Amino acid sequence: MAYSSILDWIQFNDVMSNPFYPYQTYNLPFDIGYKLWEIIGGLIAWIINLIFPDNGVSTWLISPEVSNMFALVLFMVIIFAVAFIVTLISLWMERKVLGRIMDRRGTMVGMKGFMQCIADGLKTFMKENVIPRKVDKMTYMWTVSLIIGTSVLIACMIPLSPRWFVVDYGTGLLIIMALFALAPFFILVSGWAQNNKYSLIGGMRAAELMISYEVPMLIMIATTCLLAGSFNINDIVNAQFDTVWFFIPQILGFITFIFCATAEAERVPFDIAEAEAELVEGWQTEYAGMKWGLIMLADYMRGYVSCAMVVIMYLGGWLIPFASAEINGWVPEIVFLLKVWFVFFIMIVLRGALARVRTDQIVNIGWKIFMPLSIVNLAVVLLLKMGGIF
Amino acid sequence: MMSRDVIDIKAEASAINTDKMWVIMGPQHPFSHGLWTLKAQLDGEIVTDAEPIIGYLHRGWEKECENRTYPKIIPMADRLCYAASMTYTHLYCMTVEKALGIDIPDKAKYMRIMADEICRIQSHLMWLAAVGTDLGNLTVFLWAMREREFFMDINVRLCGARMTTNFPRIGGVRNDIDEEFMMYTSRCVERFEKAVWDIISLIDDSSIFVSRMKGTGYLTRETCVNLGITGPAMRGNGVDFDIRRDDPYDNYDKVDFEVPVLNDGDSYSRYMVRIEELFQSCKIIKQTLQKIKAIGKNAPYRLKVPSKVPAGRAFARLEDPRGESMMYLVSDGTDKPYRLKVRSPIFVNVSASKPLVQGSRIADVPAIMAMIDMCLGETDR
Numbered sequence: 001m002a003y004s005s006i007l008d009w010i011q012f013n014d015v016m017s018n019p020f021y022p023y024q025t026y027n028l029p030f031d032i033g034y035k036l037w038e039i040i041g042g043l044i045a046w047i048i049n050l051i052f053p054d055n056g057v058s059t060w061l062i063s064p065e066v067s068n069m070f071a072l073v074l075f076m077v078i079i080f081a082v083a084f085i086v087t088l089i090s091l092w093m094e095r096k097v098l099g100r101i102m103d104r105r106g107t108m109v110g111m112k113g114f115m116q117c118i119a120d121g122l123k124t125f126m127k128e129n130v131i132p133r134k135v136d137k138m139t140y141m142w143t144v145s146l147i148i149g150t151s152v153l154i155a156c157m158i159p160l161s162p163r164w165f166v167v168d169y170g171t172g173l174l175i176i177m178a179l180f181a182l183a184p185f186f187i188l189v190s191g192w193a194q195n196n197k198y199s200l201i202g203g204m205r206a207a208e209l210m211i212s213y214e215v216p217m218l219i220m221i222a223t224t225c226l227l228a229g230s231f232n233i234n235d236i237v238n239a240q241f242d243t244v245w246f247f248i249p250q251i252l253g254f255i256t257f258i259f260c261a262t263a264e265a266e267r268v269p270f271d272i273a274e275a276e277a278e279l280v281e282g283w284q285t286e287y288a289g290m291k292w293g294l295i296m297l298a299d300y301m302r303g304y305v306s307c308a309m310v311v312i313m314y315l316g317g318w319l320i321p322f323a324s325a326e327i328n329g330w331v332p333e334i335v336f337l338l339k340v341w342f343v344f345f346i347m348i349v350l351r352g353a354l355a356r357v358r359t360d361q362i363v364n365i366g367w368k369i370f371m372p373l374s375i376v377n378l379a380v381v382l383l384l385k386m387g388g389i390f
Numbered sequence: 391m392m393s394r395d396v397i398d399i400k401a402e403a404s405a406i407n408t409d410k411m412w413v414i415m416g417p418q419h420p421f422s423h424g425l426w427t428l429k430a431q432l433d434g435e436i437v438t439d440a441e442p443i444i445g446y447l448h449r450g451w452e453k454e455c456e457n458r459t460y461p462k463i464i465p466m467a468d469r470l471c472y473a474a475s476m477t478y479t480h481l482y483c484m485t486v487e488k489a490l491g492i493d494i495p496d497k498a499k500y501m502r503i504m505a506d507e508i509c510r511i512q513s514h515l516m517w518l519a520a521v522g523t524d525l526g527n528l529t530v531f532l533w534a535m536r537e538r539e540f541f542m543d544i545n546v547r548l549c550g551a552r553m554t555t556n557f558p559r560i561g562g563v564r565n566d567i568d569e570e571f572m573m574y575t576s577r578c579v580e581r582f583e584k585a586v587w588d589i590i591s592l593i594d595d596s597s598i599f600v601s602r603m604k605g606t607g608y609l610t611r612e613t614c615v616n617l618g619i620t621g622p623a624m625r626g627n628g629v630d631f632d633i634r635r636d637d638p639y640d641n642y643d644k645v646d647f648e649v650p651v652l653n654d655g656d657s658y659s660r661y662m663v664r665i666e667e668l669f670q671s672c673k674i675i676k677q678t679l680q681k682i683k684a685i686g687k688n689a690p691y692r693l694k695v696p697s698k699v700p701a702g703r704a705f706a707r708l709e710d711p712r713g714e715s716m717m718y719l720v721s722d723g724t725d726k727p728y729r730l731k732v733r734s735p736i737f738v739n740v741s742a743s744k745p746l747v748q749g750s751r752i753a754d755v756p757a758i759m760a761m762i763d764m765c766l767g768e769t770d771r
Contacts, residue, residue, distance in 0.1 A: 102529050103532060103536055104532060197411060269526070272753070275526060277421050278752050352529045353527075355522075355602055356526030356527075359435055361598075
């Protein structure tokens with residue numbers, strides 16, 4: 001090849017034809033990352049080639065291996081950026097909707113209040129990094145990193161459509177649940193490490209909260225997987241395309257799961273671990289500045305994942321009701337996110353209307369209400385399965 | 391909605407032998423509305439012992455009064471409690487009038503009790519807002535504050551100020567009211583009687599709210615009387631006593647109202663008593679407006695009083711939104727009081743915090759203490 005004009009350097013190849021392409025199916029964010037690198041890398045290669053003609057580095061930069069590597073980096077950035085923006089929109093939505101419920105305007109800073117999220121982020125970023133003198137410094141820092149890390153990880157791992165995923169793994173929902181259940185342990189340890197009585201009680205409460213909602217939640221996840229015949233998220237959604245959306249056969253499970261998901265995301269009425277009325281800020285008391293800002297972001301990411309799980313398990317994922325497979329393939333990501341925000345809207349209304357439950361009440365609710373309901377739900381699904389309806 | 395199952399909270403003593411932990415809640419803590427400390431000893435989540443600490447807001451109010459002439463104390467009495475400024479000013483003026491031995495015009499009496507009831511509604515709405523945040527719901531807070539704003543506007547029309555009203559005077563009230571004010575007030579009250587149901591149904595129809603309040607902070611009738619609790623907290627424990635009815639002052643005997651009393655003795659009955667008092671206050675305001683209208687436009691509303699109070703002692707008491715407040719005045723014949731003693735209801739009620747919170751969970755402490763409706767300005771003085 002001549003490699004003289006810029007167009008010789010910037011070539012758009014099919015991402016699937018790359019021998020190092022990591023997936024079996026088409027992946028949209030990876031494709032975007034690949035195309036982005038083909039533009040950026042091509043430009044760099046062209047400039048280098050102008051200065052040092054025929055140097056070898058330029059051709060290396062646009063070779064399939066290197067393109068694939070940089071495409072992976074850009075892919076990660078895109079996945080995180082989308083999860084981040086979705087979270088910020090949830091945050092903005094909560095502020096606005098809660099504001100309207102409370103008969104006030106909500107945030108008003110730029111773009112209908114959306115810029116408030118950016119302003120808050122900047123503000124916490126500018127703050128001094130305060131570490132109290134008497135905390136167990138290593139545990140204090142590590143636990144909060146792990147809480148934020150696991151939350152961001154699951155937020156990124158939620159697939160938005162059959163073509164928007166990080167890993168198309170067979171154990172889908174189980175992995176998400178496992179990562180979800182890690183955070184309460186870190187909260188418990190973090191509450192202990194902070195050397196503060198409020199934090200200690202808050203950490204203990206996080207554990208108490210977890211034992212009350214986790215078991216019914218897992219039973220309901222098992223029920224959905226039983227109905228779909230697979231743990232894979234893609235398969236679960238496809239099963240809902242073939243039959244009906246799963247909230248119709250398991251309406252009990254749907255309602256119960258919304259409450260469990262609220263508890264999972266530690267939102268009102270189940271935010272006992274950070275009950276500000278009696279525990280100041282619960283386990284977050286000693287975290288200030290950017291650490292608190294990131295914890296807040298992680299909280300909303302967990303809220304997003306909880307809503308996404310409700311959507312995947314009961315509301316047909318990225319499916320449009322009564323639409324053919326072709327129509328479903330147009331903008332599945334947008335459909336999915338709209339559904340997520342709809343479920344999040346329900347959570348916001350719950351927050352606006354309810355008070356915080358007590359610790360013994362959440363255990364009672366978990367074991368005496370959620371647990372029997374989830375088992376009844378399982379029995380209904382078993383009957384349906386045995387009757388051959390699904 | 392009253393017959394829901396109560397989740398039993400008076401948890402039995404833990405079988406595990408654990409260390410107890412003192413948690414110092416306050417003076418700057420979200421649950422302490424004002425500046426005070428509750429030291430709570432915790433066994434796990436259960437409060438085994440508690441001790442209130444007050445005095446952070448002490449500013450020598452009573453001593454300051456000894457260096458001021460009688461009219462100058464009126465604005466100071468406003469500052470005793472910002473949520474119930476009208477009642478304290480009223481009480482002070484009543485005490486001095488007793489020392490002077492004068493009887494104020496009928497119109498002024500009605501205007502005073504109308505102002506008192508506006509103030510009571512305002513104070514109870516402030517309390518309702520605090521209950522919302524203590525139970526973890528901000529909607530109740532903002533809705534109650536929104537309703538309170540209408541009564542603030544009434545205050546502005548009445549005397550020009552929103553909170554520290556400075557309205558009663560020794561020998562009457564500051565100014566007369568006009569037709570427009572009466573129209574506005576009656577419209578406001580009528581609107582409020584409907585609008586407050588928004589908040590009440592948000593709380594009462596929600597099993598979470600009710601279960602957070604039912605069965606918590608239980609006191610028997612006898613303990614309540616022995617501790618000297620007064621006001622709505624007492625009437626929620628089944629003690630049927632209200633100074634407005636049983637020892638009427640300033641024409642309260644000429645208006646028709648009921649005193650709500652409930653016998654359950656828990657947080658929920660205290661809450662219900664306060665809510666019912668809102669409606670009774672509306673009733674009183676409407677009646678007083680009628681009476682003021684009947685008295686006529688040009689009737690006197692203020693007497694000229696001498697600046698020096700004859701030597702002697704005077705004592706007056708009145709039903710504050712929070713309980714029974716009393717003032718005791720010793721005069722030595724000059725234009726300044728020799729001694730002015732205030733008995734604030736919360737100063738006595740806060741002593742009940744130990745029996746109230748003992749045995750309940752730490753999560754219930756804000757809800758229980760909210761039913762006392764703390765106000766530290768009058769407590770520390």
